[in-house]
Amino acid sequence: MNAALRDKYAIVGVGQSRIGRVPEMSDYGLQLAAVKSALDDAGLKKQDIDGIITHSHLLGAVRVHHQRLAERLGIDTDFGLSVSSGGATSCLMVQLAAAAIEAGFCSTVLCLHGDKGLTRKSGDGHEPVQEFGPEFGMFGATAQHALGATRHMHEYGTTHDQLGAIAVAFRKHACLNPEAQMREPMTLDDYHRSRWVVWPFHLLDCCLVSDGAAAVIVTSAERARDLRQPPVFVMGMGRANNSRGWNYGNHMTELAARESGAKAFRMAGVTPADIDTAQIYDCYSYIVLASLEDYGFCKKGEGGPFVQGGRLELGGALPTNTSGGMLSEGYVEGMLQIVEATRQLRGQCGPRQVPDAQTALVSGNGGNAVCHSTLILRK
């Protein structure tokens, strides 16, 4: 996306359901709660939505999900799409919304992800892998991402104290967020004492599992000016995929964030030094560290020292995941990162507000650990 699209689209509404353990609500119940909250936030009626993009579910494996959601919301739409790029889907949906409006498909787009990740256990919806993994006891996203952390530790001397600093910072932020799933204070000692899941990851290196949904509404900057909230403009958009896989080349230690971020910064006309707050896709502590390096907030290999000393905490140089992130607020596959960035730029974050936040960076990373998307937002 070129610089001509800078600031041409805006996020005008954000909303979320309850996050955490919500056994009494269905998947659609959570999703509709998020949609209603986003519509109310924007001051829009459901009939104003003429495009809908949803994440085709990891957990529910629901086909043509956007239609099923619109059916329950009670609207027909000009444009609808259910997409899947794992953890990169969140920021990618906002980009697809802008592209769809730019192409004239529709004018106001609802983007949504949500499900009962915690209290409904069914198959994970992944296509079954028949060979080259399970027979060796290789299962799950934790082990896959842990391979990257091991290699990063080997190449750059990254330590558990450094990974732990990330988890501790985000928990501090969650303690200021009444909606967060984890609000018990946590120390670096607590981090070190938490059990190994797949070494080198402790339990507290891993994101939560949550019931929850979140929605984001995108429209043109022009239309945004008439709505209830101050618009949050999309300055930069980037996306990239290390599609040859996590095991290939240097992909375990250099994420697609590098190229995705470069595109977003170029489009936005800003640099990492201009970013007031970052909301980074934190499926695992290590992905935060590597993302910050690959975005150029520090040099490659210096992410370890960079995240220490409170730099990522409120009051630090780069307040990151100020709602607690997926490590401590709740896991809605990156959507809450967009919600939090929007609220920070509107100045609505109360005790966890970054003073005078003007610009925010949001990331999504996933899809077998190699798909990435980036948004740079401003007030």
Next chain:
Amino acid sequence: MTPSKPIPTPSEDSKPFWEATRNGELRLQRCLDCSSYRFPPGVLCPECSSTSSEWVPVSGRGRVHSFVVFHRAYHPAFANDLPYAVACVELEEGPRLLSNIVGVETARIRCDMAVEVLFEKINEEISLPKFRPRA
């Protein structure tokens, strides 16, 4: 009943790989046009898009690109193996594959450690290529 570990289901593409391991041999697919080795198996060379390839024996030597140690059983059949190591092994010929590192305490495994293949017979059809430290 004791749960059993997953057994690979060879695909049309990977059948020669598993036929070779059954015979105690590690073979990889090599492009007949650009000579590059590939893994996982497939009909197209990811380097030059050629559809011509052959399956050739490889050294079975490599190094640990990275590894993890499972402390939690994601499948009940692996509960008695905990803690066990899964590694991404880079073969001398280039491709990387996932396997187990055996014959060494997990605490002694390191990235870039030299390893060599050995075969663990599962049944008459399937033998798994695993790796152990190489002097």
